[in-house]
Amino acid sequence: MTRVLYPGSFDPVHNGHVEMVETSARLFDEVVVAALINPAKGDGLFDLAERMALLDECFEHLGNVTTTSFDGLVVDLASEVGADFIIKGLRAVSDFESELQMAQMNSAISEVETLFLPTASRRSFLASRLIREVARLGGDVSSMVPDAVSLRLADRYAS
Ligand code: PNS
Numbered sequence: 001m002t003r004v005l006y007p008g009s010f011d012p013v014h015n016g017h018v019e020m021v022e023t024s025a026r027l028f029d030e031v032v033v034a035a036l037i038n039p040a041k042g043d044g045l046f047d048l049a050e051r052m053a054l055l056d057e058c059f060e061h062l063g064n065v066t067t068t069s070f071d072g073l074v075v076d077l078a079s080e081v082g083a084d085f086i087i088k089g090l091r092a093v094s095d096f097e098s099e100l101q102m103a104q105m106n107s108a109i110s111e112v113e114t115l116f117l118p119t120a121s122r123r124s125f126l127a128s129r130l131i132r133e134v135a136r137l138g139g140d141v142s143s144m145v146p147d148a149v150s151l152r153l154a155d156r157y158a159s
Pocket of ligand 1: 102
């Protein structure tokens with residue numbers, strides 16, 4: 001039985017993340033999706049509880065996926081949930097540098113290894129930061145995020 005941890009900021013979760021979770025759910029027995037704090041990204045739009053509530057809605061159709069949130073080191077969460085691997089998605093070469101560094105740091109401070117999965121090219125432009133910005137300025141992001149997120153963004157940015 002292989003259990004993997006898919007961590008991220010998920011502020012908010014978008015269709016590129018959904019693809020990663022659906023792929024992981026096919027490849028592995030169990031997937032734990034976890035909203036964590038990325039200290040480099042500041043406070044964000046949604047708090048951890050809100051992000052996790054959205055993750056719950058988005059992945060309730062997948063029987064082998066559970067969600068959680070955590071305010072600490074991803075390697076500590078990996079050990080807490082008994083994850084065999086951390087999964088990270090790569091959209092482009094630009095992601096690789098920072099993801100490699102995080103994977104190496106996590107491997108230096110724990111036993112957990114990181115596996116990278118490529119994102120489909122048609123979704124490689126998706127980024128939560130850009131989705132927040134476009135939604136805040138009134139653009140249509142409904143094709144880029146699950147319906148629950150689209151509604152929540154509209155609610156948050158309603159004037
Ligand atoms: O979606 P993101 O912002 O690329 O996800 C990054 C995240 C949240 C996975 C990363 O910042 C993280 O692991 N944060 C938890 C704190 C931690 O373990 N930091 C050390 C990383 S080497």
